[in-house]
Amino acid sequence: MEDELRDAIRKLCERYPEEYWQSLDRERAYPVEFVGALNDAGYLACMIPEEFGGPGLGIREAATILEEINRSGGNGAACHAQMYTMGTLLRHGSEEQKRRWLPDIASGETRLQAFAVTEPDAGSDTTKISTFAEKRGDRYVVSGKKTFISRVQHSELMVLLARTTRLEDVERKTHGLSVFLVDLREAGDRIRVSPLDTMINHETNEVFFDELEIPEDNLIGEEGKGFHHILSGMNAERILLASESVGDALYFVDRSTKYAGERVIFGRPIGQNQGVQFPIARAYIHAQAAAALRDRAVELYEAEEPCGAEANMCKLLASEAAWEAANAAMDTFGGYGLAEEYGIERKFREARLYLIAPIANNLILSYVGQHVLGMPRSF
Numbered sequence: 001m002e003d004e005l006r007d008a009i010r011k012l013c014e015r016y017p018e019e020y021w022q023s024l025d026r027e028r029a030y031p032v033e034f035v036g037a038l039n040d041a042g043y044l045a046c047m048i049p050e051e052f053g054g055p056g057l058g059i060r061e062a063a064t065i066l067e068e069i070n071r072s073g074g075n076g077a078a079c080h081a082q083m084y085t086m087g088t089l090l091r092h093g094s095e096e097q098k099r100r101w102l103p104d105i106a107s108g109e110t111r112l113q114a115f116a117v118t119e120p121d122a123g124s125d126t127t128k129i130s131t132f133a134e135k136r137g138d139r140y141v142v143s144g145k146k147t148f149i150s151r152v153q154h155s156e157l158m159v160l161l162a163r164t165t166r167l168e169d170v171e172r173k174t175h176g177l178s179v180f181l182v183d184l185r186e187a188g189d190r191i192r193v194s195p196l197d198t199m200i201n202h203e204t205n206e207v208f209f210d211e212l213e214i215p216e217d218n219l220i221g222e223e224g225k226g227f228h229h230i231l232s233g234m235n236a237e238r239i240l241l242a243s244e245s246v247g248d249a250l251y252f253v254d255r256s257t258k259y260a261g262e263r264v265i266f267g268r269p270i271g272q273n274q275g276v277q278f279p280i281a282r283a284y285i286h287a288q289a290a291a292a293l294r295d296r297a298v299e300l301y302e303a304e305e306p307c308g309a310e311a312n313m314c315k316l317l318a319s320e321a322a323w324e325a326a327n328a329a330m331d332t333f334g335g336y337g338l339a340e341e342y343g344i345e346r347k348f349r350e351a352r353l354y355l356i357a358p359i360a361n362n363l364i365l366s367y368v369g370q371h372v373l374g375m376p377r378s379f
């Protein structure tokens with residue numbers, strides 16, 4: 001089953017070769033055709049249960065899909081949110097909410113690609129967010145500002161984390177946050193979206209909320225418990241982004257191995273030199289280790305057991321393996337690593353993101369130091 005899925009994704013990705021991603025990168029354009037093809041084939045809805053019109057696959061298959069997209073040279077970031085936001089919706093949404101939204105997402109009519117957490121004044125310290133949803137009758141009225149919110153312009157729905165009780169009024173800083181599903185089609189001028197230019201081609205934005213009204217039915221789970229509800233989504237996000245990084249690492253290893261075997265300098269293939277071979281081999285080993293830990297995180301996630309440690313650790317390992325492989329590829333390709341037409345420099349820029357997003361690796365180290373190893377809290 002897994003091999004068949006990998007083959008099918010590889011075949012689909014072959015229709016979108018390096019030139020496709022390069023021209024998008026140059027134009028800073030969204031991969032509409034590629035995402036459309038994934039949607040039509042049902043891959044984006046893979047985690048939606050059959051009773052709601054989806055294929056009823058799990059995070060394991062989602063991880064395989066994203067890994068293969070990135071290994072093929074593509075970029076799963078254009079569409080991964082529809083998979084990782086499912087964790088929050090499936091585990092904490094009501095039956096009525098699932099019936100209302102999931103069939104349209106499964107059919108591809110509605111896209112759920114935006115996940116709005118980060119704020120300029122809170123950054124990694126999520127509990128400091130100040131976007132506020134005030135209850136007024138049967139609605140919540142939201143005001144505030146988010147930053148780096150990706151794919152908003154290619155999504156009808158957005159999962160939003162906002163405060164419903166101010167930080168100064170809660171007993172614990174993780175209390176008083178709530179999760180909403182926002183229908184962007186109904187937002188009118190109450191939401192303003194301002195695109196952010198970044199080093200990579202990643203549709204990301206500042207988003208301003210000005211008294212946006214959300215029906216109370218769009219609250220997911222319990223009011224005030226949003227931080228906990230969103231954690232299952234965040235664990236899924238870490239596992240899936242680790243899979244993209246594993247895919248990136250293997251992309252660089254594949255490309256470097258091939259090039260090192262073909263490029264002849266000093267009368268022999270450069271790959272014959274252990275100085276060229278070893279960094280590629282080392283990155284490959286680290287990518288395999290990351291994939292093994294990712295598989296463990298997947299098992300725990302599927303069993304609905306705590307998987308925060310494994311999800312975080314595999315994200316750190318995978319992002320570092322990808323970055324190591326990216327540097328090995330740059331060295332292997334020499335000057336051609338920097339030449340646009342080879343594609344290495346594009347993937348090099350893209351692989352760099354996951355050392356800092358969706359959670360900076362320092363924060364993972366601090367999580368493991370405090371929560372896994374029991375060392376003193378630093379914040």
Ligand SMILES: Cc1cc2nc3c(=O)[nH]c(=O)nc-3n(C[C@H](O)[C@H](O)[C@H](O)COP(=O)(O)OP(=O)(O)OC[C@H]3O[C@@H](n4cnc5c(N)ncnc54)[C@H](O)[C@@H]3O)c2cc1C
Pocket residue numbers: 114115116117118122123124125147148149150151198202204353356357358359360361362363366378379
């Ligand atoms: C292209 C892109 C797309 C994104 N898409 C989304 C999205 O769709 N939705 C969303 O909500 N967010 C998104 N983000 C935001 C991303 O999740 C944040 O950038 C990330 O969480 C880090 O937050 P920050 O940039 O504010 O860094 P900061 O929190 O300001 O941290 C800056 C640096 O300081 C370090 N640091 C901070 N505190 C500590 C500490 N206590 N100990 C050690 N080191 C520390 C961090 O490791 C980091 O390296 C995106 C970001 C990018 C760049």
